[in-house]
Amino acid sequence: MADALKAMTAFGLREPKQVKIGALSIKELTDVALASVAARKGRMADLSRAAAAAGLPLPGPSTHAPGDPYSSFWVAPEMWLVEAPFASHELIADMLRAALGDGASVTEQTDAWVGFDLTADDLTALMQRLCNVDFAMAPDGHATRTVMEHLGVYLIKRGKGAARVYGPRSSAESLLHAVEAAAVALA
Template sequence: MPDWKLSARAPLDGHERNIGTVAVAEVTDLALVSAAVPRGGDEAFAAALAGGFGATRPVTGDSTLGNRHAARVLGMQPDQVFILFAPPDPDRPAGTVAAALASAAYVTDQSDSWVILRMTGAGVRTALERICPLDLDDRVFPLHRVARTAMEHLSVIVLRDGADSFLLMSPRSSARSFRHAVELSLEHVSE
């Protein structure tokens, strides 16, 4: 046995910061796995999703909650969902999904490719409206709504998981730039 071991490191080392009325916190305990539906496999996929995660398949732009692994299924595009969940084995999240879906989808582990920030607080929409091109009004972007967009030229998935709470996912490689963009916007509206 080697006398060293590798340990996982979060993209922003578990960053947390409060700015004005908004709390920004990196989410490090969730795995993200994409599942692409084979052509003609819609029924099998729906059955596998119900059996494996206790979730229904969301339409594109919406998300559903499952009753296993604290799963949330994000409808990303017509033939693809992302599954955000608490992995029983953090080193093998795709294995969990593949086993749960029993070959009804093409599964890719995306966990370590993304940074996830949760923004909560009364001023969160005011801060996001500066950099987010989506309309986040309650009537347009209600609870559980999800969308991919771009902020400051960075690709971002926006998920509303509370009245004043949003999950923002962006590529890990630009995690620090993304944090800077989000926090600068917050600083500008909280002065």
């Protein structure tokens, strides 16, 4: 945005953090813009119409719906977290507000979270050490709130060997450490 101000990752770096432990790859997400979208009271129908027109999916509970440019996952009744490419959607909140009108409350959430994409052949064993989600049985696209090493996170299953984790940005180092420690214990 402003040339004078250089963005810093949650780890105080310029480039996203990438870690490889055995078969597991951990990649920090810095190219995703996030915003929350919540229906105003009694305005769900309006929001649904506007969202459909804007190409914004509003999936049901425990679900992540991919899309272009907007993907989203359910976080609470009539509330979603929306993802979009950061480069084109840094102003995601303004863009969604314009698209959705006054039937929704929109709040920028991009820097409230640190995101990690985890990939391996199979993430089940890692998830067993990290959280109480039954990862093996969860369908692809399963999105849920859970706790990893005392930190409240969102976990999105993208396949048997792929998952996205959003945790509190200020605790990025603690969250990564928890994932790394579990991975080392399993490697």
